[in-house]
Amino acid sequence: MTQPFIHTENLCFSYKDSEGAGEHPALKGISVDINAGEYVAVLGHNGSGKSTFAKLLNLILEPSSGVLCINGMNLTEGEIDDEQLMELRRNVGMVFQNPDNQLVATVVEEDVAFGPENLGVPQEELRRRVDDALDVVGMREYAKHEPHRLSGGQKQRVAIAGMIAMMPKCIIFDESTAMLDPGGRREVLDTIRMLNREHGITVLNITHYMNEAAEADRVLVINDGLLLTQGTPNEVFSDRALLLSAGLEVPQCSEVVLELREGGIAIEGEDIASLQGCADMIARAYATR
Ligand SMILES: Nc1ncnc2c1ncn2[C@@H]1O[C@H](COP(=O)(O)OP(=O)(O)OP(=O)(O)O)[C@@H](O)[C@H]1O
Ligand SMILES: [Mg+2]
Structure with missing residues (x-):
């Protein structure tokens, strides 16, 4: 039996307050398996723990307790060395909400090259990866453009290209469509779906939009740091009472x-x-x- 791409058992995380004294539990025991190639939507009201969960999967935050395995690597057993961290970051990319905070260079193609360059990809391969990634998101003709002159949707597609150029197995989108107009949202959603369907990239899409979640293979609902329910969109959206109890609507x-x-x-x-x-x-x- 093939092992899931992401496996968590009773995964917990608490934020420490500024004095390092009190603890604020944000994740209280999430157990879930996500298979390679799945398209999973994550729903939950504000403050339910979605971004915390995403940050644990990328080790931006370290779990307080529980088990976290990604791509066969157990990240909660012993010390994580720099090489393992690099491999994890190569395998699991993240795209955030605000495109302006993610673009670092003054030219689109340099921005897309930034991640793989840091991974030490040789120049020739770098050129190919940047061109391919811009092709995938339909932004090749903007390669020489200045990112700040692009629309919100175009900026997000450049940010996604920067991830694709690192050739990840999985991309986590943390409300990556939240700041976009309907046209921009559609562009990014179509890109996400295409990455999943045509390139086999495992997708976690954290969203507040129910109709976005409906496009996923599976929906996870996080409530107050716990996994409230999961199932196909049809299964999850048939239980209106449960969704209402989590502050969500169908x-x-x-x-x-x-x-x-x-x-x-x-x-x-x-x-x-x-x-x-x-x-x-x-x-x-x-x-x-
Ligand atoms: N840096 C932090 N320090 C202390 N507490 C935090 C920090 N970041 C988040 N929290 C708390 O952890 C809990 C979960 O936050 P998280 O950002 O994961 O929620 P979320 O589901 O992503 O919410 P949203 O939908 O608003 O993005 C919340 O109670 C939040 O206040
Ligand atoms: Mg969040």
Whole structure:
């Protein structure tokens, strides 16, 4: 049996206050397996622990207790040396919310080259990786442009290209679409889906947008530092009461189907997460009336 790409057992993390005295538990025991090639969405209200979880997976933060294995490496057993840390960072990339904080160079292609250059990739290969990465996100024609003149969505795609150029196995997106307009969000979401489907990159997409989560293979709901539930988008969005208890709402299309059912209209089917699925179920219900 192949082992999961990410494996956690009872993973905990507490922030220390500035005097190093008190502790603020942010993750209280997360056990989850994520397989290579999966597209997983992570939902949870503000302060539930999503970013903390993401930072542990990249060892930006070190777990307080529990087990964390990534790509066969146990990161909670003994000391982590620099080589292991480098390998982890090569394998697991992170894209954050604010594109402006992630772009470091004054020219797009230099920005994309920054990560792999730091990893010691030789010049010739570096050139190829930068070109390929810009191709993947559809930004090759902007290679010589200044990042600060790009739109929010374009900046995020450059940040993603910088990750791709390091050839990671997994990319974690921490609300990477939150600051974008609808067009920019769509660009980035299409890029995320393509990286997963066509390049086999394992994706964790932390988001507040329910319709984004509906695009994933699996949804994790984190509440108050614990994994409240997980399942396919259809499974998770059918349990409105549970989502409400975590301060979340179901997508609007799911809400319509659930309301109609509660109103006594028999709508058959399980495809509740996507707009198209909901529309088809409603259409079938009315066609057979
Ligand atoms: N640097 C820090 N020091 C102390 N406490 C922190 C720190 N960062 C986060 N926390 C606390 O840890 C908990 C989890 O925060 P985290 O940022 O992981 O939540 P989140 O789910 O990503 O929230 P959001 O949706 O707002 O991004 C919160 O109670 C938060 O206040
Ligand atoms: Mg966060």
